[in-house]
Amino acid sequence: METVEKKFRGRHLLQIADLTADEIMGLLNTAYKFKDVSEREIKKVPTLRGKTIVNLFYEPSTRTRTSFEIAGKRLSADVINISTSSSSVSKGETFKDTVLNIAAMKPDAIVVRHGSPGAPAYAARIAGCSVINGGDGANAHPTQALLDLMTIHEKKGTVENLKAAIVGDILHSRVARSNINALKMFGAEVTVCAPPTLLPHGVKALGVKVTHDIREAVADKDVVMMLRIQTERMQQGLFPSLREYSEHFCLSAKVLKSARPDVLIMHPGPINRGVEIASDVADGPYSLILSQVTHGVAMRMAVLYLLCGGAES
Numbered sequence: 001m002e003t004v005e006k007k008f009r010g011r012h013l014l015q016i017a018d019l020t021a022d023e024i025m026g027l028l029n030t031a032y033k034f035k036d037v038s039e040r041e042i043k044k045v046p047t048l049r050g051k052t053i054v055n056l057f058y059e060p061s062t063r064t065r066t067s068f069e070i071a072g073k074r075l076s077a078d079v080i081n082i083s084t085s086s087s088s089v090s091k092g093e094t095f096k097d098t099v100l101n102i103a104a105m106k107p108d109a110i111v112v113r114h115g116s117p118g119a120p121a122y123a124a125r126i127a128g129c130s131v132i133n134g135g136d137g138a139n140a141h142p143t144q145a146l147l148d149l150m151t152i153h154e155k156k157g158t159v160e161n162l163k164a165a166i167v168g169d170i171l172h173s174r175v176a177r178s179n180i181n182a183l184k185m186f187g188a189e190v191t192v193c194a195p196p197t198l199l200p201h202g203v204k205a206l207g208v209k210v211t212h213d214i215r216e217a218v219a220d221k222d223v224v225m226m227l228r229i230q231t232e233r234m235q236q237g238l239f240p241s242l243r244e245y246s247e248h249f250c251l252s253a254k255v256l257k258s259a260r261p262d263v264l265i266m267h268p269g270p271i272n273r274g275v276e277i278a279s280d281v282a283d284g285p286y287s288l289i290l291s292q293v294t295h296g297v298a299m300r301m302a303v304l305y306l307l308c309g310g311a312e313s
């Protein structure tokens with residue numbers, strides 16, 4: 001792994017476009033090794049002993065923040081969590097000053113989640129250490145796309161030339177953008193499905209097909225990714241009601257009959273049961289939702305190891 005390690009050391013991870021297809025495969029291979037660590041009785045290796053990781057989260061998170069914390073701790077790093085409510089951000093301290101002050105404490109990596117697109121990239125310019133994008137507005141969520149690729153790879157044995165559908169609130173979804181970029185890097189044909197008001201202007205420029213019919217979207221696909229409606233990012237009503245939305249865009253067992261028998265159903269979470277995905281589908285045999293969460297720890301261990309440890313570890 002010497003070559004992979006040297007390539008990553010000290011870098012940032014801000015978006016999928018920061019990576020080549022070979023580097024993504026290197027991350028997947030490293031993540032598989034770390035998945036084994038999480039299945040041992042003693043879930044800890046000394047790889048990042050003496051390193052410090054800061055989770056700087058300006059938006060709520062269950063999966064990303066917790067899995068970065070568990071990932072860092074399983075690698076023996078010291079992990080510090082900072083949220084806006086319990087930090088001096090609540091006293092009016094700016095993002096710039098917050099990053100500069102954290103950087104002055106000499107961490108090895110800062111994981112940034114922020115509502116503003118570009119905030120992690122800005123942190124990367126001023127922090128003097130590796131910055132990992134933990135999700136910035138509707139822009140990017142690269143580690144989610146990487147763990148999604150790992151989940152697909154484990155099931156299908158490949159991430160090449162897939163047919164994928166992404167269904168739901170594409171407009172506000174950083175997960176959709178990062179997954180479109182990642183899947184297309186490996187030759188995928190990606191279809192997005194949503195009401196017209198929940199698609200970004202000029203969505204076809206992302207190189208995707210568009211449909212407003214969920215049955216058409218799921219038919220013949222290897223992978224179907226469902227997304228929640230992000231009401232917290234909506235200034236105005238973009239559809240009449242959640243009930244009407246779910247009538248047309250919920251992945252129910254009935255809709256799933258249009259899909260292939262080996263379809264993979266994914267969702268980055270949090271899920272809204274009965275809105276974008278029916279409970280029996282979310283908990284059913286095609287669902288990989290909890291595998292995605294398991295892979296979140298392994299992939300974030302790989303990212304932290306390669307950015308902060310690398311060749312010297």
Ligand code: CP
Nearest residue numbers: 061062063064268269
């Ligand atoms: N998938 C994801 O980013 O979930 P959280 O918002 O809980 O981190």
